[in-house]
Amino acid sequence: MTTIAVKDAWKAQAQITEATYREWYDRSVSDPDGFWREHGRRLDWIKPYSAVKNTSFEPGAVSIRWFEDGTLNLSANCLDRHLETRGDQTAIVWEGDDPSQSRRITYRELHADVCRMANVLKDLGVAKGDRVSIYLPMIPEAAVAMLACARIGAVHSVVFGGFSPDALGGRMEDSTSRVLVTADEGLRAGRRVPLKANADKAVGIAARAGHTVEKVLVVRRTGAEVAMEPGRDHWWHEARESVAADCPPVEMGAEDPLFILYTSGSTGKPKGVLHTTGGYLVWASMTHQYVFDYREGEVFWCTADVGWVTGHSYTVYGPLANGATTLMFEGVPNYPDAGRMWQVIDKHRVNIFYTAPTAIRALMGAGDEFVTRSSRQSIRLLGSVGEPINPEAWNWYYTVVGEERCAIVDTWWQTETGGILISPLPGAVALKPGSATKPFFGVRPELVDAEGRVLDGAADGNLCIADSWPGQMRTVFGDHERFEQTYFSTYPGKYFTGDGARRDADGYWWITGRVDDVINVSGHRMGTAEVESALVSHPKVSEAAVVGYPHDVKGQGIYCYVTLMEGETATDELRKELVAHVRNEIGPIASPDKIQWAPGLPKTRSGKIMRRILRKIAEDEFGALGDTSTLADPGVVDELIENRQNRR
């Protein structure tokens, strides 16, 4: 395997050199209290903390608190503290779906807008601790709404604009959000997304479940005619006219909740991952500064939607806390054509570009001309996130996009971790294509085998983290027991990530993918159980089992085995109907890639579906089915192998 040594140019101005990385890392794990006492000061605290780390991973007593007696306001850290030094610098560059549309918003303007939205939210009855759901496209108002919540101490729950009314309704109900911020419509690749109409349905769905959404604030994006319910719905462009452009930031405890973000696990409904204020912002800003080696005045572009954690930490909070110019892109990588990303980089002189392997693979497939016709000279650093990046895509990104000038930081992390945990620091760590390389300061990754024994040296195993870091999630909203159960019960005393990994002889980390029933489709995380429950909610489906299978562009595709109700006939029409049904229930990102009709599913005698076998059949690896002797009816497997031609 090739290793790419740290180039002189990457080292030349790097904030963290190899020696600093070693020194800081050693100190961060041998004296976490001292290390974080020092680095927590990167934020502006209203009342400085005296306590630093107070955490326990002990079964039955999991508790995570950082800087707990300090107080601060997150929006003041992202806005007010920059006004004097860089009030007129661009905070957000917005690039529209339509290449002729863009906007630049200075820190001063962003501050005023956030204050206005905070005042409007207060007028709508939002107080400290209340949850506010946000269902917006990638427009500056999404960042404004998040920061406005933080300003008044409200807890935001951003729901990706591609999710269905059902998904939004369920999340508003779970978080008991009484206020929703949405838009008339979204715009993606020239197509309109009916956000307000979806929101109306979602409010209805929540109401039927017994939860009332009292107010809906609507941002005008496309100007489409939408239904407005008097008393409940308010236009943002009207409401903002009648409030002050100043709103004092509320003093928040470091451990006061900042946001909830729903994410999929191996079982049950999506969980509300809860992050708090102080530790989260220390982590987002510090990783943004050192992983990307961010330098004053640079333009940073993270392509993630704010509906995902990457958008929270690296489109909004990390860059703004560091006074960067952050680029927000409303569109998609291949519209109007596959050269869009590179054209945007040239247009806005982007210095750091951070995207997902699925986008890299798709653009690689479109041909090099789309890249080479752009200049890309402004680019200094490239990043990757969301799923394992295959060496072929890595090499293309490195040679064609970066012309071997730019380091690539392959960053491994999760919604739960708040920010990057394993990644190269570009001036300090030699790169190996496909490896996330080394842990960030304070992160103690460990490999354990199925019995929970810690593995030393070069090994393959389950990836755990041995101790807490400031950006870690604090609980599952409303269900601390589920938090303990999900992350701390498999290997007691450790945080279990759900990922498999390998550590090579040089101590480099290679993430091999999920070891649980979570699949990663185009960098979007999905519980197979969610897709199964969407399928069985269709009246013609009796049973369904969903697994991931290797997909050239998406990383993993969604493979569904479906058993129909007695008397129903398997037709192509029904197949289409089921795909549409799942899209409707969850959203287009959950569209099944393949459906195979399955007269029966392989089950143990106790009735548990043997997914291991289904995964093998989906991957066409019949030779390696393993032990099938515990199956209630081994004949089912032969039938599925024979019938696999009917997958589509």
Ligand code: PRX
């Ligand atoms: O399996 C890992 C994969 O994405 C999962 C986390 O998904 P999510 O919470 O949606 O957050 C995505 C963005 C941080 C992980 O458990 N993953 C994320 N980054 C990488 C990765 N797998 C391999 N390499 C990565 N760089």
